[in-house]
Amino acid sequence: MFLALKEIKKEKFRSGLIVAMIVLIGYLIFILTSLALGLAQQNTDAINSWDAKQITLNSNANVDMRQSFLTKKQVGHLSRQEALIGETSVVAKAKSHKQLSAVFLGLNNNQFVYQNLNLVDGHRVTNSHELVVDTAFKQEGYKLGSQFKLNGDNHKYTIVGFIKNAKLNIAPVVYGQMNDWKSLRAITVGPVGSAVVSRDASYKNNANGAKTYTKQQVVDKLPGYQAQNSTFILMIGFLMVISLIIIAVFLYILTMQKLPNYAVLRAQGVPSKVLVGATISQSVLLVVSGLIVATLFTVITAWIIPANVPMAFDIPVLGGVGVGLLVMAMIGGLIPIKSVVSVDPVSVIGG
């Protein structure tokens, strides 16, 4: 530690460069991770907020709620653990507002999804053509009482409540009544909903033409969800490996330059382990200070980032990524250790 600290103190510029590089890599990885998490959450926030375990869909719907219709017979009897949901894509239109794509979810007042909705403002839907909408609408300038049209429906809808983090497949959710879902879907007879969600993990619906999936199966089938996730995981993984290589190269060069000095110390009887300790603690000091600064940058970013950018700063996940980077850097820092151990003190005598 003594040697490492003294060297960093003397070689401020050189150490600063390495720290700066680690800051950039760390910051990039933290931000990418937050983006990945944010996007993933915007895909699934609504589903997760229901606390559903099992979801029954039409067996021909390709595990896609939007493509699913269930008849009264297929829905069957529902206990207090189940709720019927009608999903359809809508576009919200109002004068002096941008058009907004959203997901309409029709609920029944007497079922748990409706009853557990956690509003940040206003009240639940009690009448036809009332909506509880995601706060994304607030960001677009809508307020309680604002009215807009959905798709071709001429009757205007009124916002009666706001709900946070109600996102499905990155689109904001608007919760309304089941009858409104039917009229948006132009259904008169036949289907009564898109899906049955259950809080009961053992719920099973064996009706003809219906199939029950776990929540995860439905989430994984959300359009683009897995592609997005694997893209991000791949990107972050590559960045980790690249950072490992970059940090390893820098630490290697740094250590190689010191080998003549280390040879002198070896000739003077300084044990190899002291030199190995100096090398490793130098790597740790540089990487940890880089990561601390990167964390600071990330915190600042989290503060100033606009609310509509899908970023989620999840401390355990970012902590894990940080530890991953540290481990990578340590592996990188270990590469030159072999040269340190095998440094030949004879080389210092002579001339």
Added chain:
Amino acid sequence: MSSFSVKNVNQIFGTGTAEVHVLHDVNFEAEPSTLSLIMGPSGSGKSTFLSIVGGLLTPTSGTVEVNGLSYNERSKKERDALRLDSIGFVLQAYHLLPYLTVADQFKLVDKIKPQGNLSREALTDVLETLGIKDLLNKYPGELSGGQQQRVAIARALYPDPAIILADEPTAALDSARVAIIVKLLKDLAVKHHKAVVVVTHDGRLVDSADRLYEMKDGYLTKSTPEVSR
């Protein structure tokens, strides 16, 4: 008892046509309270000899015994410990760690070997004798060659080693400084009972030697019988 003894040491570098026989059947004994001077031209094998004596290089044949035990009988760790405790190298190319101030060069020794180093007063004496007392807060890069060499000497003496091996300790110094260094080495032998071995081609050191040797093409010979003090 001798501090160390070198018996029938041969050193051959390379093999086949590239073979260089650098040391030929070298025998040598160093005793406490004695300043031995090995004179020899460039390339005669002086530094190679010191490397072997310091246990940095294992000779092709022959043995070196320090404190009655040969290097072959010591583990790598024990050889390190021996160098740290008992052997002070004053190197020809006086490397100091570039990122440690002069004061920190000594502090580093304290970190690795907390005990048995020179006391603060003794170190101050050495620094004063060498004329480098005011340089404590400087980095090696801020010192002249001669100043660096004197710091390197002080660094070698700091762990209070029983054996001092000096390779051209006066190369970068003017005659006035040479006299100071010679006196210092002589004092180490006489007053502090060290076994001091100096290899050099600097003729200015000859007068101070208790024993004088000559190294020529890898042959070590006693050049003058022991001079009385």
